[in-house]
Structures are given as C-alpha cells and as structure tokens.
Amino acid sequence: MIWVTWRQHRPQATTALGVFVVIAVYTLILGVWMRSTFDSDSIGACLARSGGADCGGAIASFMHSVQGGPAVLVNLVLLVVPGILGATVGAPLLGQELERGTWQLAWSQTVPRTRWLVAKLGLVIAALIVFGAAVTAVVAWSWSPLDQVSVRTQPPQFVAEGVAFTCSVLCAFGLALLAGLLLRNTIGAMVAGYFAWEVFLGVSLLLTGPLQPFTITKTIPCAGAACTAASTNSVPPVTGNLGDLVNSVTRAGGHLVVNYVPASAFWPLQFVVGGIFLAVGLAAAGAAVWLLHRKTT
C-alpha cells in the first residue's frame, strides 16, 4: 500500500514540495531581511534595555517597513494554501476512483476496500502533517523578530504559526475526501471541499477577531500624561506587553479600563481553532470511511 499510495499521489506530492520550496525560499529571504531591519532599528538592544517601554519609535518604524511590504503577500498565500492543498489531495483519493471507474480495479484486488482506504488515509495524513509542520517551522523562524514586537493572536501570525495551519490543511483534506465519495467527481469535490473549508476558515477568523474567547477587561491605574495619551494604538500597549492586542481603552478617573487579548492567549486559542479544524477534518474522513464500509449494502 505504501508504494501504491505514493505512486497515486506522486503528482500532488511533487506539487506540494514545489509549493513548500517557494514558500520556504520566500519566507527565508524575508526572515533574513527582517532580521537585518530588526538590528538596524536596534530593537533587540532597546528591548533588552527597557523591556519595550522606550522602544515605541523603533518598533513603529520596523513594523511600518515590514507590514506594508512583502509579508502581506505571504499572509495571503498562507490563508489559501491549506484549503487548496487539502482539497487537491483529498478530492481525487475517492472522487477520481469513482469518476473513472478504477474503484472496480482497486477494490477487487486482495485488499478489502476499508483496509485500502484506512492505509491510504494514514499515509496521506502523515505526509500532510509533515508538510504543515515544515511550513509552520519555516514561517516561525522567519517571523521570530516580528513575533517579539507584535501581536500573534490574530492573522497573519496566528494562522501560520502553532498548530492551526496543519489542522487547517487536514480539515480541507477531510472535507474534500468526503465530497469525492458523495459527488463521485474530482473537480466538483475539490470545489465543494474548498468552499466547505472556507466556512471553517471563517469561523477561525471570527475566533481570532470579534468572537475572541480569551478577551480580558482590566483596570490599570495611571497618572498625568500616561492617562491622556493612552490609546489602543500606543506602542508599547498600555498593558505593558508588546504581544497584547488592545481592543479598547477608556479613561475613568485615575484609571484606564482596558479590554484586550493577552499574548498568553496564543496557545489556548491555537488549540481551540486547531481543535475545530481537526475535529471537522477527522469527522469528515471518518464519515467517508464509514460510508465506504457500508457501501456494499
């Protein structure tokens, strides 16, 4: 089964490798450039000296050169890659066999169809996890200067770092696999799988945005200029931590009432979003296995 799976998915594996190389080369170049900008703005030294309190100007300058530029392109790519890759790999696994009639060949060899499918799924899912982990690792290295001074609990970093990216690929894969079984058509299953995945991508974006489950409201004492100048755009944020995402600041006497997402919400939110992606993907793949097993009746 290992050779059969490899041979049948060889074109997709080659494409995925190509996509990875392009992303990797681009993000590595971006990472080197980001490091040199980071150093030329002397942010590292400033952070070490003051913990970020005096580095507002330097950070703003760094963020300006990074965000307006090529990072945006990578973000857009990383937003669609999981869906396209997962749907491209998942749709033909059953869809093409059913569309071209080769299921009659595949399932009349000496390996029963359920075992055939489970073996294929195991190998393909393992390959997708390796792909996702590799992309995540490259991006995390590339963006580590950015991560020190910016918010990671929202896109772009959130969707490309941690476990969300890999789980997102698996979600699209499972949905397209099931669509292939139901539609008996590769292209149709790719489209259906991709757009079904978009729904859950939308859910994940809501969770990193308006429906953020880890939002905190805190009251901070302040005095003088610190009170009047405080805003959601302050660098560093009024909460003092560069990774915090401040939603709103209201003044109440000698206090600031701050509504924000702490930087520490990154991993809990990764597990919530990744868990949703993974649960949907595995449920769809499980449904495909079950339906295929029952298909003889």
Place this chain on the structure above:
Amino acid sequence: MTHEVGRVPALRADRLGKRYGNVWGLRDCSFEVPPGSIVGLVGPNGAGKTTLLALTVGLLAPTEGQVALFGERSRAQSAATLARVSYLAQDHPLYRGFTVADMFRFGRSLNPNWDAALAEARVAALDIPLKRKVKSLSGGQQAQVALTMALAKRAPLLLLDEPVASLDPLARLDFMRDVVAASAESGLTVLIASHVIAELERLCDWLLVLNGGRLQLAGAVDDLLAGHAVLTVPRDAGNGSLPGRVIERTDSDRHSTVLVSAPAGAVAAAIAAGPPDWAAEPAGFEPVVLAYLRRPRVATVAAGATGTAAA
C-alpha cells in the same frame, strides 16, 4: 457431505437476491457452475449481470441468499473472497497515468499470489512495452493489460464483464482466444458477461441467462440444447398436444414453429406417435437464448445446474 474436490462447484448461488431501495436488481437466483467451465452470462441491459458479478466478488453484499466460491461463502470486505476471484470490470479500468510496469507493481503490492513472471511474459508476447503509459495504449492493448492483471492475480475464478465491448473484431478474437487458452492451461473457471451471443456460442460450455433480475436459463450448453427442440406443426395443433413446455411459438399461415423445452426422448416419441406432418429439429444456441430473452416469465434451470442444491 463427502464431495470430491473436483465436484465442489466453482460458483454456486443459493436463492441469491439484491435489492436497491424498492427495486430488486437480482432475485431468487440459484445455480451451480463446475470448476474449469467457461460460463456465458447473457441478459439485456439492467438484467442483473453486473449485480451478480459484484455480489460474487464481494463488491456488494446480498440482500438475501448467498454465493459460494469453491465451497466457501463469498463475503463483502473479505480478503479470502477477493483472493479466490479476479474481476475484470466493464471498460477494463486502469490508471491512465500509470505505465504498464506501474500497473503490475500495483498488482504485486495488493495481491499475495501475484505472478510477476506471467504478467511480464504476457505483455512481452503481445509486444506491449512495460514503459508505455496506459493512456497511450490502444483500446485492445488496454484490455489485454487488464486481462493480464486479472490472470496474474492467480485466482481460480475469473469474471469478465463485457470484456470485448469496446474492441474491434480482430482484438475481440485475440482477447477471447487468450481467455480460452488461459482457462485450458490452468483449469481456470471463467464467467463472461456479454451481449454478443454468437461469441459466447463458440466459447462457452455453460450458460446463464438473466432477465429482469431473474435467472431464466442455467445449465451446461450441451444439456440445454439437447433439452430443447424446434417443432414444425400444423397451425391448429394446440400447445397442450405438444411434448414438453412451449417456450416460444411463431404462427404462419398454415404452420407453426414452436420452441419447446423437453427431453430429447420425449420429442422423438411425440414425433413418432404424432401425425405425419409433425417435424422436429435440434434447437440452435442463439434461437434458444433469444427466445428466453423475449419471454421474461419463463425459466428453465437444467437438472445439472441445481442438482446438489436439494441435497
């Protein structure tokens, strides 16, 4: 039950039925086929031929009854069943992007009894290069590669669903000759579903006729032909006065041509005892099959076909 090995039927169906929703695709189908025979499976589109084949391989599970292969019940999702039967589906599906060598490696990966030497010798004899992609082969070559895969699986029962439908006349002859040779060489039992009745007449020693999901005719070709006769009688001779059972009757101005299902002895006795203007001649393969296909409600299952079913 002390059957000799040779007497265990290669294929046996026992009140086999398959329902799709409210429609029976196949119903109440019982027959036996001895090992080593070449069986023709005939029927119009939608008669249940492919359903019968899929039930035999275990691609479908029966709604009622069962199929047994060499005495072992055929089960869906069972490696043991799959090992006993090779299935060449209609339009001989292959992976178009694979080379012939890839297809064989696919076969080797998924079949413990894979005969790589046989596979390679066959395509070499057919001048099909191992490095060619399937999609660049002609229809006849693709059918031969698919047949080669089915043979190299080394299963004792080979099922062919409309194997020559897409082939030109020369490729048909080559293909069928190879099937017969393979059967003769290794004692393979072959079941061929086909519309081409003339083709089956040359090849088959056993016949199954399906119509509307029902088995109409089953038995050894020789027995079936010996058990039918074409009578020419005056038009006013009633069916009740004729020997055996009337399968089909064609009336002309003065005479009627009647196909009857009756033992040869009964026909001879009736001719000898009957009026002088009665005549009988042996029934031909194709007229018998066509008569049953035109009369969906009539069934004749030869004694040999179900002989042990009652035991």
